[in-house]
Amino acid sequence: MLNETLLRFAEWLDAQAWSSGLHESYYMYNWVESTHVLTLMIFLGMLFVIDLRMLGLTMTNVPASRIAARLNIPMMIGFAIMIITGLLLYYAVPVRTTQSIWFRIKFVLLIAAGINAWLFHRRMNESVSTWDNDPVAPKRLRFAAGLSLALWAGVVTTGRLIAYDWYDCYRVNSDLIAWAAGCMAE
Amino acid sequence: MELLPFFEWMEASLLGQIGKTYGGVYAIGQSLHLMSLALLGGTVLVTDLRLLNVVLRDVPSEVVAENAHKWFKVAVSLIIATGIFMAAAVALRMYYNAFFWAKMIALATGVAFVFFVKYPLLKRDHSTINPVVIKSLAVASILLWFSVAATGRWIGFS
Numbered sequence: 513m514l515n516e517t518l519l520r521f522a523e524w525l526d527a528q529a530w531s532s533g534l535h536e537s538y539y540m541y542n543w544v545e546s547t548h549v550l551t552l553m554i555f556l557g558m559l560f561v562i563d564l565r566m567l568g569l570t571m572t573n574v575p576a577s578r579i580a581a582r583l584n585i586p587m588m589i590g591f592a593i594m595i596i597t598g599l600l601l602y603y604a605v606p607v608r609t610t611q612s613i614w615f616r617i618k619f620v621l622l623i624a625a626g627i628n629a630w631l632f633h634r635r636m637n638e639s640v641s642t643w644d645n646d647p648v649a650p651k652r653l654r655f656a657a658g659l660s661l662a663l664w665a666g667v668v669t670t671g672r673l674i675a676y677d678w679y680d681c682y683r684v685n686s687d688l689i690a691w692a693a694g695c696m697a698e
Numbered sequence: 699m700e701l702l703p704f705f706e707w708m709e710a711s712l713l714g715q716i717g718k719t720y721g722g723v724y725a726i727g728q729s730l731h732l733m734s735l736a737l738l739g740g741t742v743l744v745t746d747l748r749l750l751n752v753v754l755r756d757v758p759s760e761v762v763a764e765n766a767h768k769w770f771k772v773a774v775s776l777i778i779a780t781g782i783f784m785a786a787a788v789a790l791r792m793y794y795n796a797f798f799w800a801k802m803i804a805l806a807t808g809v810a811f812v813f814f815v816k817y818p819l820l821k822r823d824h825s826t827i828n829p830v831v832i833k834s835l836a837v838a839s840i841l842l843w844f845s846v847a848a849t850g851r852w853i854g855f856s
Binding site: 542545546549550552553554555556558561564570571573575576578579582583585586593610648664668669672673676678 | 718720725726728729733735736737738739740741742743744747752753754755756757759762765766769775786844847848851852855
């Protein structure tokens with residue numbers, strides 16, 4: 513039911529002239545994709561610095577909350593650009609992407625990373641006054657920082673794997689793969 | 699110097715064969731390359747935006763530059779290692795790709811810039827350096843590393 517709805521939505525997008533126009537435009541599509549990838553340097557780059565500080569691996573003589581607060585804005589600017597360009601990339605190739613197992617895993621990892629970031633900020637704001645100047649954050653926050661790095665590594669990897677057609681629906685896949693990819697049409 | 703035999707040797711090497719044969723391993727190499735690029739971007743941007751007084755204005759720029767440089771070295775080492783792995787599998791295609799050579803020139807310039815210009819200068823007390831020089835350094839650095847990343851991305855499209 514869900515897969516059918518998603519596929520119908522993807523087919524509706526696919527039928528729009530702008531969708532195929534974007535996909536078929538060599539420069540526009542490649543610039544959107546390049547911007548999506550290069551923004552990793554802003555978004556993930558800032559996130560790496562924040563997480564490394566929480567893990568006590570960089571700028572340990574600077575309060576952790578200061579690093580997180582000051583780098584939050586450039587990080588969110590990078591995130592916003594990634595979301596916009598990501599939506600455009602989906603809009604350009606909606607049917608294949610909807611039925612890509614890698615895209616689906618990426619989406620789940622993105623939600624998990626979002627929940628982890630929300631919990632991380634809540635825990636940090638609750639307890640920061642007790643450890644802010646410590647070189648290393650408390651265990652729970654270190655775990656959240658490590659989890660954040662692992663989840664984003666997963667997002668980058670699955671994002672990269674979307675380009676490969678190993679498990680595309682036109683191929684003969686196991687029932688599990690076909691189910692996870694939501695294969696209904698080639 | 700003729701480099702074609704070296705690229706032929708690279709593609710036939712064990713490293714080249716692994717990348718060619720195992721698509722999954724190659725894709726993991728690509729992902730590690732991207733994550734290293736993100737780490738490099740973070741270290742470069744955090745330093746340069748601090749030098750431009752955009753972020754971390756209440757943290758001494760010497761502290762930011764010193765700490766970021768340590769992770770920059772990790773990132774650039776990982777980028778080069780994963781880059782060699784990726785290039786080995788498609789070495790001949792790279793040899794004839796103009797963007798590959800553009801990226802190599804940009805990367806060599808970027809690395810030379812960091813180790814021979816930027817870092818030696820930033821090791822000094824920043825208050826003794828002309829602010830115009832500091833800001834020019836930051837802008838040049840951002841442009842250089844953006845060129846490295848952009849030419850690298852465009853290899854895949856050409």
